[in-house]
Amino acid sequence: DGGITQSPKYLFRKEGQNVTLSCEQNLNHDAMYWYRQDPGQGLRLIYYSQIVNDFQKGDIAEGYSVSREKKESFPLTVTSAQKNPTAFYLCASSKTGNQPQHFGDGTRLSIL
Amino acid sequence: DQQVKQNSPSLSVQEGRISILNCDYTNSMFDYFLWYKKYPAEGPTFLISISSIKDKNEDGRFTVFLNKSAKHLSLHIVPSQPGDSAVYFCAARSPDTDKLIFGTGTRLQVFP
Numbered sequence: 487d488g489g490i491t492q493s494p495k496y497l498f499r500k501e502g503q504n505v506t507l508s509c510e511q512n513l514n515h516d517a518m519y520w521y522r523q524d525p526g527q528g529l530r531l532i533y534y535s536q537i538v539n540d541f542q543k544g545d546i547a548e549g550y551s552v553s554r555e556k557k558e559s560f561p562l563t564v565t566s567a568q569k570n571p572t573a574f575y576l577c578a579s580s581k582t583g584n585q586p587q588h589f590g591d592g593t594r595l596s597i598l
Numbered sequence: 599d600q601q602v603k604q605n606s607p608s609l610s611v612q613e614g615r616i617s618i619l620n621c622d623y624t625n626s627m628f629d630y631f632l633w634y635k636k637y638p639a640e641g642p643t644f645l646i647s648i649s650s651i652k653d654k655n656e657d658g659r660f661t662v663f664l665n666k667s668a669k670h671l672s673l674h675i676v677p678s679q680p681g682d683s684a685v686y687f688c689a690a691r692s693p694d695t696d697k698l699i700f701g702t703g704t705r706l707q708v709f710p
Contacts (some may be wrong), residue, residue: 490641492641517696519698521700526607526702527702528602528687528700528701528702528703529642529687529689529700530700531697531698534697536696544697574639576641576642578641582696584629584630584647584649584691586632586644586647587632587644587698588644589634589641589642589643590641591639591640591641592639592640592641594639
């Protein structure tokens with residue numbers, strides 16, 4: 487079955503630690519995205535990548551980093567510079583053009 | 599500045615009746631609009647989309663209407679079912695960046 491897999495489902499981080507969220511897709515999509523959702527808010531774009539080895543900052547990239555070494559993988563690192571990392575993180579992918587983005591089931595990150 | 603707005607945070611509808619979810623946008627350059635459905639602790643699921651060159655798109659019980667002059671789109675669900683109870687997000691695509699901009703969501707509750 488084709489889809490997007492995010493792991494882990496729940497993640498806990500101590501203050502001052504970096505943590506990496508995994509996102510893998512087997513849909514052969516060129517574009518991949520990371521969003522953050524906070525209670526009562528819409529999805530806000532952190533980073534996106536339209537092709538391998540290339541990515542762009544979204545609206546709230548500060549305190550985050552990404553890599554796109556393979557077409558199917560787009561990991562997100564939440565660094566210690568992100569002052570309010572507790573949120574629900576969603577990864578998505580799409581073909582280019584007028585095609586809908588398809589989402590994984592998310593990772594909920596909490597600070598201990 | 600919120601470019602995509604869903605002014606109703608919640609909506610309650612009786613089973614069998616029509617649900618109408620609304621979305622307003624400010625940027626006339628948006629060229630593609632989507633609706634997503636989201637259950638708690640899951641990723642959004644794509645429902646239906648519409649290109650800016652159309653004013654209506656229908657898929658089963660779901661119909662999206664686009665009024666470009668009013669910068670307004672709506673999602674109609676007929677007939678509403680209890681399984682439709684979820685949060686619905688509208689999104690708009692900016693053609694120069696290829697990014698989606700999401701509204702804050704409307705929580706739909708369908709009661710028997």
